[in-house]
Amino acid sequence: MNLVKTLRSSxxxxxxxxxxxxxxxxxxxxxxxxxxxxxxxxxxxxxxxxPTPKTxxxxxxxxxxxxxxxxxxxxxxxxxxxxxxxxxxAIPLGQTWLYALVGFGLAVASAxxxxxxxxxxxxxQRQATLLTLAFILIxxxxxxxxxxxxxxxxxxxxxxxxxxxxxxxxxxxYAGLLDLGYAxxxxxxxxxxxxxxxxxxxIEWNFWIVIWIAAGxxxxxxxxxxxxxxxxxxxxxxxxxxxFGEIIPIVFRNLTDIRIMEPISSLLATLFNRPExxxxxxxCEETFNLTNGETGINRSGDPGCRSxxxxxxxxxxxxxxxxxxxxxxxxx
Amino acid sequence: MKPWQKIVLYFVIAYFVLLLGPIAGFDxxxxxxxxxxxxxVLVTQLLVGxxxxxxxxxxxxxxxxxxxxxxxxxxxxxxxYMLGGFAALTVMGAFGMQDGAPFVTAIIPMLVALxxxxxxxxxxxxxxxxxxxxxxxNAPRLAPLISAIGVSFIFQNLGLFWGGLKxxxxxxxxxxxxPKSFPDLLPRIDLLEAMGIQTKVDFTLKDLIVxxxxxxxMVGLNLFIQRxxxxxxMRAVAQNRDAAKIVGIDVDQVIVMTFLIxxxxxxxxxxxVGLYNNTIVFTMGFTAGLRAFTAAVLGGIGNITGAMxxxxxxxxxxxxxxxxxxxxxxxxxxxxxxxxxLVFRPSGLLxxxxxxxx
Numbered sequence: 252m253n254l255v256k257t258l259r260s261s262x263x264x265x266x267x268x269x270x271x272x273x274x275x276x277x278x279x280x281x282x283x284x285x286x287x288x289x290x291x292x293x294x295x296x297x298x299x300x301x302p303t304p305k306t307x308x309x310x311x312x313x314x315x316x317x318x319x320x321x322x323x324x325x326x327x328x329x330x331x332x333x334x335x336x337x338x339x340x341a342i343p344l345g346q347t348w349l350y351a352l353v354g355f356g357l358a359v360a361s362a363x364x365x366x367x368x369x370x371x372x373x374x375x376q377r378q379a380t381l382l383t384l385a386f387i388l389i390x391x392x393x394x395x396x397x398x399x400x401x402x403x404x405x406x407x408x409x410x411x412x413x414x415x416x417x418x419x420x421x422x423x424x425y426a427g428l429l430d431l432g433y434a435x436x437x438x439x440x441x442x443x444x445x446x447x448x449x450x451x452x453x454i455e456w457n458f459w460i461v462i463w464i465a466a467g468x469x470x471x472x473x474x475x476x477x478x479x480x481x482x483x484x485x486x487x488x489x490x491x492x493x494x495f496g497e498i499i500p501i502v503f504r505n506l507t508d509i510r511i512m513e514p515i516s517s518l519l520a521t522l523f524n525r526p527e528x529x530x531x532x533x534x535c536e537e538t539f540n541l542t543n544g545e546t547g548i549n550r551s552g553d554p555g556c557r558s559x560x561x562x563x564x565x566x567x568x569x570x571x572x573x574x575x576x577x578x579x580x581x582x583x
Numbered sequence: 584m585k586p587w588q589k590i591v592l593y594f595v596i597a598y599f600v601l602l603l604g605p606i607a608g609f610d611x612x613x614x615x616x617x618x619x620x621x622x623x624v625l626v627t628q629l630l631v632g633x634x635x636x637x638x639x640x641x642x643x644x645x646x647x648x649x650x651x652x653x654x655x656x657x658x659x660x661x662x663x664y665m666l667g668g669f670a671a672l673t674v675m676g677a678f679g680m681q682d683g684a685p686f687v688t689a690i691i692p693m694l695v696a697l698x699x700x701x702x703x704x705x706x707x708x709x710x711x712x713x714x715x716x717x718x719x720x721n722a723p724r725l726a727p728l729i730s731a732i733g734v735s736f737i738f739q740n741l742g743l744f745w746g747g748l749k750x751x752x753x754x755x756x757x758x759x760x761x762p763k764s765f766p767d768l769l770p771r772i773d774l775l776e777a778m779g780i781q782t783k784v785d786f787t788l789k790d791l792i793v794x795x796x797x798x799x800x801m802v803g804l805n806l807f808i809q810r811x812x813x814x815x816x817m818r819a820v821a822q823n824r825d826a827a828k829i830v831g832i833d834v835d836q837v838i839v840m841t842f843l844i845x846x847x848x849x850x851x852x853x854x855x856v857g858l859y860n861n862t863i864v865f866t867m868g869f870t871a872g873l874r875a876f877t878a879a880v881l882g883g884i885g886n887i888t889g890a891m892x893x894x895x896x897x898x899x900x901x902x903x904x905x906x907x908x909x910x911x912x913x914x915x916x917x918x919x920x921x922x923x924x925l926v927f928r929p930s931g932l933l934x935x936x937x938x939x940x941x
Contacts (some may be wrong), residue, residue: 479926480926483929486654486724487929489656489728490880490921491921491922493873494918494921495922497915497918498918502607504911505909505912505915506606509606510605512605513602514601514602517612521612521616
């Protein structure tokens with residue numbers, strides 16, 4: 252029974268992996284085999300009792316083999332059939348077999364490792380699982396680079412959306428407050444980052460400082476919205492947040508030509524019909540452009556090597572021939 | 584808080600509104616000057632606001648009816664109204680109506696368009712209720728709401744697709760997403776001039792027709808709710824669904840009827856807005872829906888007279904904001920009013936104080 256379950260979960264992962272390999276080809280089989288192999292090893296063991304690492308490893312091998320077969324088949328189909336048929340440059344037979352076997356091997360190895368970890372005693376099992384996941388997160392950019400799959404941009408998007416979902420889960424999931432304007436805080440954070448770290452306003456602070464300021468500003472905006480709306484419940488809260496979520500984009504889109512006059516003096520100036528009496532506070536000669544309208548604030552600071560080097564929190568990588576972080580190659 | 588503290592507080596708030604208001608177009612001295620210089624513009628804008636407000640009120644009725652019965656914010660309602668506009672435009676295309684066609688020949692197409700768009704929207708709304716809301720009636724509150732947002736997206740894309748059918752409907756113009764021009768069929772005869780009153784204000788036959796149709800729809804709905812047995816059943820279900828079931832009212836049937844009426848109203852509003860503003864676009868449902876919803880909340884959601892009042896107020900506010908504040912900021916002002924009303928008077932202008940809901 253357990254074997255059937257293992258095969259089923261591995262085959263679901265295997266079909267995803269096969270589709271990926273068919274789409275991307277090349278070393279993508281190795282990367283996806285490594286990632287999904289870990290997942291398959293965990294899925295095969297997470298819902299049953301695993302007494303020792305050895306039994307875990309046995310289950311993991313089964314899961315890894317099932318996954319590996321999918322990847323190997325997909326690699327071979329891609330290399331031997333799809334490539335010639337779609338008219339792309341053919342690759343040597345040996346290379347195709349190399350892709351297929353490396354993918355297969357990595358799938359089996361990582362599934363076995365992950366499943367074996369699940370057989371450890373309790374505190375060690377938890378630590379080792381987290382360590383493996385951390386290892387995957389750190390190694391993934393390098394692997395992505397080596398395998399030339401180019402998934403890092405997509406993965407970053409995925410992580411940003413995952414963070415958004417985690418944040419939305421706090422009011423909606425834990426507190427049961429339906430917040431339809433959550434994206435407005437996303438916008439507030441983004442615009443704070445943009446204003447403080449781009450040439451647009453002439454403030455080009457370091458990304459690693461700005462990120463905390465942006466979080467703080469968005470949190471303050473949340474408090475400002477939350478305080479008056481706290482007595483409201485249910486649908487009314489949903490409506491207020493919806494309205495807020497509509498106002499914020501309009502505000503950011505339109506804060507392009509600001510001119511602030513001191514109101515009392517300008518009232519007097521209107522009454523006595525003497526325009527020179529009005530005191531101007533902001534945007535006097537030409538109107539002040541805060542958000543740059545539909546174009547948005549371009550070239551905001553990025554968390555890349557320049558930021559890292561300047562922040563001096565982490566080993567500087569400029570000027571060294573070998574850079575340990577993959578993105579640093581841009582500024583070497 | 585002591586009285587003098589309150590006065591200082593109000594003064595500080597007023598100061599900041601005057602200081603920062605001009606950013607969003609709230610420049611009081613300029614507005615006063617504008618009004619003094621040409622009062623007729625103010626009257627014209629009030630008229631435009633009144634008519635647009637009447638159309639918003641019709642949409643708002645759909646929101647408030649549905650909310651009154653099943654306490655669901657029907658996000659798809661605005662997009663339903665947009666589809667009504669497209670249905671009306673399609674009928675106009677089928678009759679070969681062009682700008683400036685004689686009014687007499689346009690009467691029959693307009694009546695057909697009214698029937699088609701009202702019927703289509705009513706049918707769509709009932710289908711939506713049957714397949715998107717009814718299965719979720721006993722689910723948590725969030726589920727039907729999310730479902731409604733999904734239906735709204737489906738309708739919006741349906742509108743985009745419909746707008747791209749130019750090979751079938753030549754009137755649809757060039758691209759799918761572009762605003763479509765609706766034929767200008769109602770005569771622009773200035774009634775005041777015809778009566779011999781010389782003013783700068785235009786009150787045309789077009790305005791009168793749209794206003795009369797909108798008002799008669801609202802009056803008809805009010806009579807239906809207040810005077811007929813079916814209306815009585817609707818009010819009963821709105822008050823207490825379980826009790827209504829006990830006295831033998833078919834709750835499902837009442838809900839279907841509510842969606843039917845709401846959809847028909849949205850479809851008629853779609854035709855009216857096409858005839859009045861002469862342009863429709865597939866994204867108009869979203870904004871109009873939010874405005875109509877604001878109107879329903881403003882008047883006290885679940886309250887039919889309140890929805891009409893709220894619609895007219897929102898229409899006036901947006902027309903005045905377009906003229907005197909800044910058309911770019913109109914939506915922000917409308918939603919700002921929504922937020923303020925909900926914070927200070929959640930039950931709306933005419934709504935009774937619903938303790939358990941607030």
